[in-house]
Structures are given as structure tokens and as C-alpha cells.
Amino acid sequence: xxxxxxxxxxxxxxxxxxxxxxxxxxxxxxxxxxxxxxxxxxxxxxxxxxxxxxxxxxxxxxxxxxxxxxxxxxxxxxxxxxxxxxxxxxxxxxxxxxxxxxxxxxxxxxxxxxxxxxxxxxxxxxxxxxxxxxxxxxxxxxxxxxxxxxxxxxxxxxxxxxxxxxxxxxxxxxxxxxxxxxxxxxxxxxxxxxxxxxxxxxxxxxxxxxxxxxxxxxxxxxxxxxxxxxxxxxxxxxxxxxxxxxxxxxxxxx
Amino acid sequence: xxxxxxxxxxxxxxxxxxxxxxxxxxxxxxxxxxxxxxxxxxxxxxxxxxxxxxxxxxxxxxxxxxxxxxxxxxxxxxxxxxxxxxxxxxxxxxxxxxxxxxxxxxxxxxxxxxxxxxxxxxxxxxxxxxxxxxxxxxxxxxxxxxxxxxxxxxxxxxxxxxxxxxxxxxxxxxxxxxxxxxxxxxxxxxxxxxxxxxxxxxxxxxxxxxxxxxxxxxxxxxxxxxxxxxxxxxxxxxxxxxxxxxxxxxxxxxxxxxxxxxxx
Numbered sequence: 090x091x092x093x094x095x096x097x098x099x100x101x102x103x104x105x106x107x108x109x110x111x112x113x114x115x116x117x118x119x120x121x122x123x124x125x126x127x128x129x130x131x132x133x134x135x136x137x138x139x140x141x142x143x144x145x146x147x148x149x150x151x152x153x154x155x156x157x158x159x160x161x162x163x164x165x166x167x168x169x170x171x172x173x174x175x176x177x178x179x180x181x182x183x184x185x186x187x188x189x190x191x192x193x194x195x196x197x198x199x200x201x202x203x204x205x206x207x208x209x210x211x212x213x214x215x216x217x218x219x220x221x222x223x224x225x226x227x228x229x230x231x232x233x234x235x236x237x238x239x240x241x242x243x244x245x246x247x248x249x250x251x252x253x254x255x256x257x258x259x260x261x262x263x264x265x266x267x268x269x270x271x272x273x274x275x276x277x278x279x280x281x282x283x284x285x286x287x288x289x290x291x292x293x294x295x296x297x298x299x300x301x302x303x304x305x306x307x308x309x310x311x312x313x314x315x316x317x318x319x320x321x322x323x324x325x326x327x328x329x330x331x332x333x334x335x336x337x338x339x340x341x342x343x
Numbered sequence: 344x345x346x347x348x349x350x351x352x353x354x355x356x357x358x359x360x361x362x363x364x365x366x367x368x369x370x371x372x373x374x375x376x377x378x379x380x381x382x383x384x385x386x387x388x389x390x391x392x393x394x395x396x397x398x399x400x401x402x403x404x405x406x407x408x409x410x411x412x413x414x415x416x417x418x419x420x421x422x423x424x425x426x427x428x429x430x431x432x433x434x435x436x437x438x439x440x441x442x443x444x445x446x447x448x449x450x451x452x453x454x455x456x457x458x459x460x461x462x463x464x465x466x467x468x469x470x471x472x473x474x475x476x477x478x479x480x481x482x483x484x485x486x487x488x489x490x491x492x493x494x495x496x497x498x499x500x501x502x503x504x505x506x507x508x509x510x511x512x513x514x515x516x517x518x519x520x521x522x523x524x525x526x527x528x529x530x531x532x533x534x535x536x537x538x539x540x541x542x543x544x545x546x547x548x549x550x551x552x553x554x555x556x557x558x559x560x561x562x563x564x565x566x567x568x569x570x571x572x573x574x575x576x577x578x579x580x581x582x583x584x585x586x587x588x589x590x591x592x593x594x595x596x597x598x599x600x601x602x603x604x605x606x607x
Binding site: 179193 | 476
């Protein structure tokens with residue numbers, strides 16, 4: 090279980106102003122909301138990539154920020170993070186990039202054959218052909234392939250938690266749908282807890298067990314997808330509406 | 344009065360921001376330094392990474408360092424020839440060239456080359472990694488960027504810059520001698536007689552101590568500025584420019600502050 094408790098974070102201006110959110114073990118939680126509301130900031134606080142000014146993140150009851158040295162490092166090993174732009178290492182090929190997902194000490198001790206097998210399996214899970222991509226540099230891959238390699242790197246270490254930061258941003262609808270279905274399949278097959286930050290609310294409603302809406306630095310709504318669709322909250326309705334004029338009218342009325 | 348008050352307030356705010364910025368950089372640099380020392384103390388730095396950096400920073404810098412040192416030696420020799428001819432014994436030129444190269448030109452010109460070739464690249468590389476979330480990705484994978492990226496570069500800088508300065512010193516003196524021979528016909532025997540006349544062993548120690556200081560500060564500042572990069576491509580450009588200015592000033596300040604300490 091991942092629990093965000095009263096998370097506050099300000100840069101020049103306050104971004105998160107007391108976020109409380111609970112994600113049960115094995116479930117998929119989608120966090121949606123307007124741009125600049127701090128969704129990615131919230132996700133990054135999970136494993137200390139951004140340290141909150143106040144509050145705590147608890148993973149299976151263990152505090153990420155108040156449990157002494159080494160805790161964060163240990164928590165990071167239990168999580169896989171998929172970055173918005175994939176964040177693949179430019180100077181490394183696909184094989185080297187994916188290998189980095191295995192904890193350092195295990196990587197050092199692992200025979201080359203076993204490592205190759207694990208990397209290849211991870212690439213197959215994300216529907217990439219290892220024979221075609223293993224030796225390629227990130228610059229030689231398409232946007233969709235880079236996202237998949239980023240995903241392969243996140244799962245190769247067999248994490249218990251998968252964190253997705255805008256996994257479909259910049260992809261065409263077909264590629265976006267295939268990534269969404271991949272996220273759903275990984276959650277089922279690997280039995281991981283997934284937290285997904287996205288703008289694509291319609292895709293999120295299909296694959297998530299719960300959807301949370303973050304606005305003005307706090308969680309405005311949390312519920313199951315059907316509750317999300319049926320709520321009368323005008324902000325949620327504005328976000329769900331396929332008609333841009335209605336969305337704007339609802340937002341202006343707020 | 345309001346106008347004056349406004350100007351005064353703005354100046355105060357601007358001064359306050361500068362102080363805040365300096366304090367922030369000082370704090371972050373101290374934190375980075377502690378991280379690097381810790382990484383070495385715990386034996387976490389990969390030997391292979393240090394060797395890779397030595398190859399890139401040191402071996403691949405040798406040609407440009409040699410060219411720079413040759414030009415420095417030639418210019419010093421020619422300037423000295425021009426000023427000494429008909430005024431003082433020409434063998435003194437050997438002393439002038441050797442002292443100028445060993446005490447100043449060798450270390451400082453090598454350091455400036457390293458600022459441009461090594462420092463700027465480190466900042467641009469790390470800045471790009473920062474804005475494209477590759478540094479975050481490293482952390483998310485349980486790797487410490489200070490251990491993986493910063494420590495090997497700083498270690499390599501400390502190890503290679505003194506060697507490069509030693510090469511620059513030898514090349515600078517030798518080309519100075521050749522230039523003196525070709526321009527005013529000063530023989531190598533007379534040149535080295537002059538060079539030995541005012542030679543102190545301490546000069547070489549001083550030269551290499553300076554090189555050691557430059558070897559630490561150049562990659563250290565470059566790494567720090569790279570890690571501090573914000574924004575997109577523009578941010579990387581700004582960080583790289585600031586890093587080059589910061590590193591150049593650091594080299595010149597160190598150069599100016601060392602004689603009173605070491606040459607008294």
C-alpha cells in the first residue's frame with residue numbers, strides 16, 4: 090500500500106498544499122487533473138525524486154522520509170518509474186539501458202547470459218523484439234518504442250510498485266491505447282501496485298481501479314471509474330466532457 | 344523620494360537575491376563535496392569509470408595541450424628576444440621562458456584549455472541529463488548520480504591535470520628554446536645555462552600544486568553547474584555559459600591567490 094499523507098511542496102509558489110491519497114496493494118490508481126497542478130511532483134515524492142516540504146509517504150506502513158538512512162534507497166529498489174520522456178540514457182544502447190533497471194549489486198554478480206535473457210524477456214513483455222532493438226541507441230527509436238524501453242527498464246528489476254508519469258503524452262491514439270493496455274496487462278501479470286499520472290482521463294478510466302483528481306494542490310475527488318463518470322462535480326465533468334465549449338463553460342462557472 | 348526609495352529597495356532586493364544565490368551555491372557545493380568524499384571513502388566509485396574519464400579528459404586532451412604550450416613557449420621567447428636584444432645578456436631569456444612557462448603559462452593555459460574542452464562538456468552533458476530527467480532516472484534506479492557521474496570526473500581531473508601541466512611545461516620550454524634559436528640565434532647551451540641560473544626546484548612543486556588545484560576545481564564546478572541546470576535547451580545553454588565564466592574566474596582567482604602563499 091502506498092499512502093501520501095498531507096504532502097506539501099512549494100517551488101516559487103505552492104504546488105501541493107496537503108495531498109492525502111491511499112493506493113491499496115495491487116490496485117491501479119490514476120491521478121488526473123489540469124496541467125501544472127503538481128501531478129508529476131506528487132508522483133516524484135513517492136521515491137524521493139522531489140522531497141516534500143511537509144508530510145510523508147508511507148509504503149506498506151514504512152515511512153519514506155522518517156525511517157533513517159538507507160530507507161529511500163531500499164524503497165527505490167521496490168519501485169519502477171516510467172518517465173514522461175522515457176529518460177533513457179543517451180550514451181547507452183537499449184540493452185545497457187534496460188540492464189540499469191537491475192539493482193547494482195545483482196547486476197555485478199549476474200552472468201552475462203542470464204542478464205541478456207532477463208533484458209530480452211522484459212523487452213518481449215512490452216512487445217518489443219529484442220533482436221531488433223537491443224543494440225540500438227535511444228536516438229534510433231521512435232517515441233513509442235522509447236516509452237516501451239523505459240517501461241522494460243522499469244520492470245526488469247521485478248518491482249512491486251510501478252509509477253507512470255504521463256506514459257502516453259506525445260503518442261498517437263493507437264500507440265497510446267496500446268501503452269494503456271500494456272499497463273493494464275503488467276498490473277495483472279506482475280501483480281504490482283500501479284500509480285499513473287496522466288492527462289488522458291478516458292484511457293485512465295478504462296485501466297484504473299480508482300481515479301483521483303488533483304486540483305489546486307489537493308485531491309478534489311477519488312473514486313472508482315464509474316463513480317468518477319457519474320459525479321456531478323463540475324470540475325470532473327469539465328474534464329470528462331468531449332465537447333471543448335462545454336468544458337470551458339463548466340470551468341468558467343467554477 | 345519615492346523614486347529614490349524605489350531604487351534603494353530594488354538594489355536591496357537585488358543584493359539580497361545575489362547573497363541568497365551565493366549561499367545556495369555554497370551550500371550545494373559543500374553537499375556535493377561531502378558526497379564525493381563519502382563515495383571514495385566507502386569505495387563505491389567504479390575504477391573503470393575513473394579510467395574512462397582519465398582517457399577522455401587526459402589522453403585525448405594531450406594534442407590541444409601540446410599545441411597551446413608550443414604557442415605559449417614561442418610567444419614568450421619572441422617577446423623576450425625583442426625586449427632583451429641589446430639590453431641584457433641573451434642567455435637570461437632561458438630563465439625568463441622557463442620561469443614563465445613553469446610558474447604561469449603551463450598551468451594557466453592548460454587550465455583554460457580544460458575549462459573549454461572538459462568543463463563545458465561536463466556541464467552541457469549533465470545539464471542535458473538533468474532537463475531530460477536522466478539524472479532522476481538514475482536515482483529512481485537506486486544509483487547515486489554523485490557516485491556514478493560526479494566522483495569519477497573529479498578524481499580524473501585531479502589525476503590528469505598535473506600530468507598535462509607537466510607535459511605543457513616541457514613542451515613550452517623546448518619550443519621557447521627552438522624559437523630563441525631561430526629568431527636570435529641563441530644556442531640551446533646558452534638557453535639552458537640561463538634557465539638553470541635562476542631555477543628553483545620549488546617552482547616545479549608550485550606549478551604542479553597549482554595544477555592539482557585546477558584539476559579539482561574545474562570538474563567540480565562543471566559537475567555542480569550541470570546538476571543545478573533548470574529549464575530546457577535554454578537552461579542548458581545558460582548553465583554552460585555560467586559554468587565557463589565561473590571556472591575561468593576560479594582559475595584566475597586561484598592563480599592570483601597562490602603566489603603570496605607559496606612564493607614568499
